[in-house]
Amino acid sequence: MAQDMSPELAEVPQHIGIIMDGNGRWARERGLPRLEGHRAGTENIRRVLEACSQYGIQIVTLYAFSTENWGRPNQEVQGLLSILEQVIDREAANFHQRGVQLRHIGRLEGVSESLKNKVRRALELTKDNQRMILNVAFNYGGRAEILEAVRRILEEGVPPHQLSEEVFESYLYTAGLPDPDLIIRTGGEMRLSNFLVWQAAYAEYYAVNTCWPDFDEQELYRALLAYSQRERRFGKLRAQPVPR
Ligand code: IPE
Ligand code: IPE
Ligand code: MG
Numbered sequence: 001m002a003q004d005m006s007p008e009l010a011e012v013p014q015h016i017g018i019i020m021d022g023n024g025r026w027a028r029e030r031g032l033p034r035l036e037g038h039r040a041g042t043e044n045i046r047r048v049l050e051a052c053s054q055y056g057i058q059i060v061t062l063y064a065f066s067t068e069n070w071g072r073p074n075q076e077v078q079g080l081l082s083i084l085e086q087v088i089d090r091e092a093a094n095f096h097q098r099g100v101q102l103r104h105i106g107r108l109e110g111v112s113e114s115l116k117n118k119v120r121r122a123l124e125l126t127k128d129n130q131r132m133i134l135n136v137a138f139n140y141g142g143r144a145e146i147l148e149a150v151r152r153i154l155e156e157g158v159p160p161h162q163l164s165e166e167v168f169e170s171y172l173y174t175a176g177l178p179d180p181d182l183i184i185r186t187g188g189e190m191r192l193s194n195f196l197v198w199q200a201a202y203a204e205y206y207a208v209n210t211c212w213p214d215f216d217e218q219e220l221y222r223a224l225l226a227y228s229q230r231e232r233r234f235g236k237l238r239a240q241p242v243p244r
Contacts, residue, residue, distance in 0.1 A: 011228045013181035015059040016052065017196055017203065020045075022187025022211030029211075035079040040213035042087055046094065049134060051217045053098070055224060059133040059177060061105070063195045067141030070110070084138075085115045092122035099131030105173035106140030135177070142197025145173050174199055182227045186212040186219075204230050 020041055027037030045062065052060050064084075070077060095102055102123055108116045119138075149171035153163065169175060179199045183192070188209040192200065206223045208215070231238065 009055070009224055009228045012055050012224060013057060013204075013227055015061070015178050015180045015182075016057055017061040017063070017180040017183045017200065018048070019063045019183065019185040019187075019193065019195055020212040020215075021185060021189060021193075023213060025187065026211035026213045034076060035083065037211075037213060038080050038083055042083055044213050044215065046091065047217070048215060048220055049095075049100070049132075050098070051220050053100075053132050055220075057132070059135060059180075061135040061137055061174075061180060061196065063140065063193075064136050064138045065106075065140070066137075066194055067106075067139060067144050068194060070139075081111070081115060085112075085118060088115075088118045088122055092125055095122075095134060096126045096129065099129045100126060101129040101131075101133045102126045103133060103135045104138060105135055105145070106138045107144070108139065111139065133177070135174070137195065140173070140195075142192070142194045146198055169198075172198060179203065181232075182206060182223070184208070184220075184223050186210055186215045202232070202234055204232065 023037035023041040024034040025037070026040060027034050030036075049060060065080065069080075092102060102125075104119060104123060108119060111119075149168060152171050153168070158167065174196075179201070180196060180203045183196070183200050183203045183205050185191075185205070185207045188207065190205075190207050196203075204227055206226050208219060208223065210219055
């Protein structure tokens with residue numbers, strides 16, 4: 001079990017981002033409709049999150065739905081939204097029980113009132129939990145996030161000479177959270193697909209062919225082991241201490 005393996009890890013990331021890709025291919029390989037892949041993918045979140053919390057990972061950001069995913073056939077988009085709506089209350093109650101604080105990054109525009117209300121209720125229910133933060137990137141796009149930050153900075157008339165990286169970050173959806181240390185992508189693609197474009201500048205990347213619904217505790221362990229063996233230099237040289 002994850003707990004027994006953790007002593008082998010020299011370094012555990014504080015914040016991991018997961019691009020949960022490959023649901024459609026998982027379903028196709030089994031002769032199932034794509035939506036069954038999304039359903040299985042949604043069910044997998046609980047297992048991976050529990051394993052993350054056993055390693056002491058404090059923040060997990062899950063890429064659930066991108067601003068570009070609206071471009072998929074309507075049937076798939078509506079199916080995905082309805083799966084989310086079906087499971088959100090149950091999952092929020094489960095996360096709440098486990099001390100998980102739910103957050104949302106992205107926009108709720110274009111989403112039905114009933115789903116919006118469910119999201120708001122889930123955030124409200126779990127807002128004081130401290131054990132772990134689960135940040136869900138839903139209707140999220142890294143470029144949209146940056147543009148929105150720029151718009152607000154201009155609207156507020158922030159003087160150009162006062163605009164530092166720290167100030168800029170305080171306008172992002174992730175304000176107040178540390179950058180991800182590790183980005184895991186399932187489903188084999190080697191790209192960011194508009195995920196945490198600003199925040200992942202110095203993240204370690206780990207891509208695995210396994211489709212998301214099959215990504216289990218063992219797979220997580222392998223990703224964490226790979227991370228613990230990386231040398232993060234942040235542009236400096238080896239002997240120098242690196243910031244955390
Ligand atoms: C990821 O799985 C889930 C979402 C993008 C919502 P995909 O649906 O992209 O699965 P593949 O990449 O087609 O297998
Ligand atoms: C990235 O997967 C988005 C999510 C996992 C939510 P996609 O399947 O949408 O990305 P591309 O199209 O392969 O870049
Ligand atoms: Mg995909």
